[in-house]
Amino acid sequence: MAQKRAEMIVETRSKLIKAAREAFAMKGYADSSMDELTAEAGLTRGALYHHFGGKKGLLEAVIAQIDGEMTARLSDVISGASSNWEGFVEESIAYIKMALEPEIQRIVLLDGPAVLGDPSQWPSQSACMQSTQHSIQRLIDEGTIRAVDAEATGRLVMGALLGASLWIANADDPHSASSKAIESFVTLASGLLIEG
Template identity: 45%
Template sequence: MVRRTQADMEQTRATLLQTARQVFSTRGYGETSMDDLTAQANLTRGALYHHFGDKKGLLAAVIEQIDAEMDARLHAISDTASNPWDGLRSRCRAYLEMAREPEIQRIVLRDGRAVLGAPTPQAQLHCVASLRGILQQLMEQGVIAQASPQALALLINGGLAEAAFWIAEAQGQHQRLEQALAAMELMLKGLRAGN
């Protein structure tokens, strides 16, 4: 019996993730069979079961990977902004614009919600934590009114997530994006101190 090294196991997991991401993006979760997926990855069903439990577990892992990439992109936007207020606005805008990216739209916003339900609190932790930090900084600077940074981060994140689902779900995405961006600006304007 051949013993697999840790590096082999990690490579197998990475291959399954990469293949699933590509196949889910082009065909969709519902149109992808485990046999097709494992054949394309040149692996066995047993490898998929070992690493992810089942196809649903594989989808959750792909979404987690995409969420981490989205979070890194959002951090880069807010971290390079000229000030925290512009960082917050740009970050929120970018999140809504991501709803029109085909991979995010199909895997995260459509298939993920249909198969796994609403985003798990775990998937939201990074976004909420970084938003909370930005909001706390803006409160300390007197840019926005005082409130619970955690509650405010949860409300903003939840609103953005629902707007992203709304943008991704139907025809007229450009129009929906424009409407969501206008509403977002109005909502954020309401946070400003002295309003």
């Protein structure tokens, strides 16, 4: 009985997240009606409130799902790199390029900050910060980059990547902004390298 209830909860949450993700990507958060979302999922407004507390909680769940997918994609980039330095740079470039993807751009980079506030304060950013700091410490330990403070450098790198992504999402010409951001990031990051 408990197993069936747990499965029903997962199924209900999945239906609501799927319907919301499609609506937010197509119409944006503000223009997505809770009645339409729940009808699309074949559920009631009560189910939405019960599982997510409202539309804002549903947006948080959608962003968490997208963020998880982004993290998995970035992990694949790192694992395919020939060195830790290449992995660090390629992961950063891939993150910047994701700001061009319509769903990420609209839900995570435009509507997310407008509704949920500063993305650097979102729970997912803590995990990203730890991962970046770990990557930097590994590069220091292997003698690839200068002996900088790993936490401070990690925060600067994350701030640069997030700032670039928000700029790209809001730019009149996102593709041009992305190219400029990537070129500038590589130049900045290369300053960490130990010469020779």
